Amino acid sequence: MKLRPTLISCAVAMRLYSFTYAVNAVFIWVAITVRLTMTRLMSAMNKLKLLDLFCGAGGASMGYSMAGFDVTGIDVKHGKRYPFTYIRGDVRDYLNTDYLSQFDVIHASPPCQTHSITKHLRNAQGKSTSKIDMIPEVREALIASGKPYIIENVPQSPLINPIQLCGSSFGLKVRRHRLFESNMSLVGSTCNHTTRPVGVYGSLNDEIPRGGKTAETIDQACEAMGIDWAIWTELVEAIPPAYTHYLGEQIAACLNA
Numbered sequence: 001m002k003l004r005p006t007l008i009s010c011a012v013a014m015r016l017y018s019f020t021y022a023v024n025a026v027f028i029w030v031a032i033t034v035r036l037t038m039t040r041l042m043s044a045m046n047k048l049k050l051l052d053l054f055c056g057a058g059g060a061s062m063g064y065s066m067a068g069f070d071v072t073g074i075d076v077k078h079g080k081r082y083p084f085t086y087i088r089g090d091v092r093d094y095l096n097t098d099y100l101s102q103f104d105v106i107h108a109s110p111p112c113q114t115h116s117i118t119k120h121l122r123n124a125q126g127k128s129t130s131k132i133d134m135i136p137e138v139r140e141a142l143i144a145s146g147k148p149y150i151i152e153n154v155p156q157s158p159l160i161n162p163i164q165l166c167g168s169s170f171g172l173k174v175r176r177h178r179l180f181e182s183n184m185s186l187v188g189s190t191c192n193h194t195t196r197p198v199g200v201y202g203s204l205n206d207e208i209p210r211g212g213k214t215a216e217t218i219d220q221a222c223e224a225m226g227i228d229w230a231i232w233t234e235l236v237e238a239i240p241p242a243y244t245h246y247l248g249e250q251i252a253a254c255l256n257a
């Protein structure tokens with residue numbers, strides 16, 4: 001009866017085979033994981049670093065990230081919904097060249113209440129703000145840092161040689177004209193006001209002076225802005241990511257040239 005030793009040898013061979021197979025599988029899995037981690041690390045290390053001052057919920061930050069930047073934001077608010085590296089603090093504590101020089105590009109969206117057209121409405125409603133204009137202080141620090149910079153604000157603001165962007169030129173349902181001052185040469189966009197815009201300001205589903213209403217639902221407002229993670233009060237203050245995606249690609253081309 002030689003059958004029994006043969007069966008035993010077969011069983012041993014199969015065990016050895018499965019063991020070798022398992023070891024190989026683990027080895028391949030470890031190699032793939034290490035490779036992916038290295039690739040991610042290398043790509044993070046190769047990304048240009050952008051600092052977003054007054055980042056809010058991250059409308060501007062999102063566009064820069066889409067353009068390939070590694071983004072860090074600073075704001076006084078809690079930043080619960082901010083999608084990138086977040087520092088909660090007063091921007092004025094970070095306006096020094098030592099800190100700013102860690103970044104390749106700096107974007108700033110100082111509060112616009114002092115220049116916005118809704119200022120008169122707020123005054124009439126007894127909701128006037130005592131906000132100070134931070135643009136001069138921010139500009140001075142950014143120039144002193146020697147870094148490429150962008151300052152964003154509303155159309156009535158005192159920006160120097162700004163370009164203007166409009167949501168309609170990106171196929172968005174908001175117009176939200178915004179100015180961008182920079183020490184780089186940037187190209188603005190041309191308005192394409194063909195359809196009635198969706199208002200993302202004031203209150204949801206509210207009458208607007210020249211007829212019509214603001215966005216009826218938060219979903220409609222999110223769609224109009226191209227933002228799907230923010231609440232109403234954040235959407236009202238945000239820049240559509242399409243704007244900074246567009247600018248970010250111009251800036252990256254400038255810096256990589």
Ligand SMILES: C[S@@+](CC[C@H](N)C(=O)[O-])C[C@H]1O[C@@H](n2cnc3c(N)ncnc32)[C@H](O)[C@@H]1O
Binds near residue numbers: 059061
């Ligand atoms: C116009 S919003 C920025 C919106 C943002 N760019 C976006 O696209 O979502 C201005 C922001 O400045 C912040 N802010 C005002 N004063 C500040 C200060 N001294 N330090 C830090 N953040 C401040 C406000 O909390 C607000 O989120």
